[in-house]
Amino acid sequence: MEKQALLYTRDGEGRETAEQPAGSLSFLYRTLPGRMCLSVLTQPAVSQLAGLYMSSPLSKGMIAGFVRRNKIDMRDYEARDYRSFNDFFTRKVKPGRRPFDPDPRALIAPADARLSAYTIDDRSVFFIKGTPYSVATLLRDRVQARAFRGGTCLIFRLTVGDYHRYCFFDDGVLLPGGRYIPGVLHTVNPVALGRYDIYKENSRAVTPLRTRSFGYAVQVEVGAMLVGRICNVQTHGRFARGQEKGYFEYGGSTIVLLLQKGAAELRPDVVRNTADGVETRVRQGERIGHAKRK
Numbered sequence: 001m002e003k004q005a006l007l008y009t010r011d012g013e014g015r016e017t018a019e020q021p022a023g024s025l026s027f028l029y030r031t032l033p034g035r036m037c038l039s040v041l042t043q044p045a046v047s048q049l050a051g052l053y054m055s056s057p058l059s060k061g062m063i064a065g066f067v068r069r070n071k072i073d074m075r076d077y078e079a080r081d082y083r084s085f086n087d088f089f090t091r092k093v094k095p096g097r098r099p100f101d102p103d104p105r106a107l108i109a110p111a112d113a114r115l116s117a118y119t120i121d122d123r124s125v126f127f128i129k130g131t132p133y134s135v136a137t138l139l140r141d142r143v144q145a146r147a148f149r150g151g152t153c154l155i156f157r158l159t160v161g162d163y164h165r166y167c168f169f170d171d172g173v174l175l176p177g178g179r180y181i182p183g184v185l186h187t188v189n190p191v192a193l194g195r196y197d198i199y200k201e202n203s204r205a206v207t208p209l210r211t212r213s214f215g216y217a218v219q220v221e222v223g224a225m226l227v228g229r230i231c232n233v234q235t236h237g238r239f240a241r242g243q244e245k246g247y248f249e250y251g252g253s254t255i256v257l258l259l260q261k262g263a264a265e266l267r268p269d270v271v272r273n274t275a276d277g278v279e280t281r282v283r284q285g286e287r288i289g290h291a292k293r294k
Contacts (some may be wrong), residue, residue: 009196013134051086051229054250070161089250090231093163100242100285104171105213107264107289109164111255113156114279115284116286117270120151120258138220138256139182139206145186150261154288157279158253165247166221167284168239170212178235179206205230207245213291214263220245222254242285264289 032033062085067074074096082088101108109115125134135153136145158164181204203223211217221230230253232246239245266289273280282288 029219055086093132098284101287105291109282112163114154118153152259154257165267175208218258221255
């Protein structure tokens with residue numbers, strides 16, 4: 001069997017770690033039996049059944065092993081009895097465990113994730129782990145995509161062990177045009193990216209925003225294989241920096257943040273790491289750049 005390349009991540013202090021791609025994903029995407037299974041697993045009925053199980057008390061037995069395998073520090077989270085695996089998966093952190101940078105012009109990470117940053121060229125086509133996709137395809141709106149020519153595309157990849165609640169990155173107001181785009185769910189783990197254009201295959205929620213420090217922006221939450229349900233808790237009105245925007249139920253997930261040209265200057269290590277093909281490990285509320293607008 002083809003040997004899988006390791007996925008490399010650096011934290012804010014430059015410490016590098018290697019992540020082994022999930023074996024089940026390698027089986028599904030790189031073997032003939034796996035691809036046959038994939039056509040069944042991605043059917044809506046299967047996804048719905050998986051979701052019902054993950055939200056039932058029968059799934060509670062999965063929690064202890066999941067915490068151990070993914071080395072989750074439960075001291076960060078509220079201590080309580082979880083009703084189901086999804087109840088555990090969408091757990092909340094204790095107050096103060098995800099402090100936000102106090103500078104109102106700081107660009108903060110909306111979630112715990114592995115971050116990559118790309119400049120959007122005139123054709124709005126760029127690569128993530130070797131897979132090309134366009135902003136227009138992501139949004140299913142060519143006119144909206146043109147607003148981000150020369151801007152920045154931030155990709156926040158959440159692993160299954162990460163905190164799966166996400167927040168607004170600035171003060172602002174939700175604009176009309178928010179929408180949910182259904183799709184055939186495939187995992188967002190980079191192992192899968194060599195086989196499928198995930199932004200054509202995955203369901204996603206598109207949210208246009210008018211923000212105080214960064215102007216017009218769009219945030220897109222991308223679901224994952226099987227359950228991967230996107231749950232946004234606010235769909236209209238004003239929002240505050242750090243306010244919860246929503247959460248993902250079970251499944252690895254991705255958040256894409258689109259900023260216009262000149263809106264923000266990114267932390268140098270984020271830019272450098274992406275150029276090296278390495279993701280930057282960030283936590284919700286952490287400063288990843290700052291506003292350039294006055």
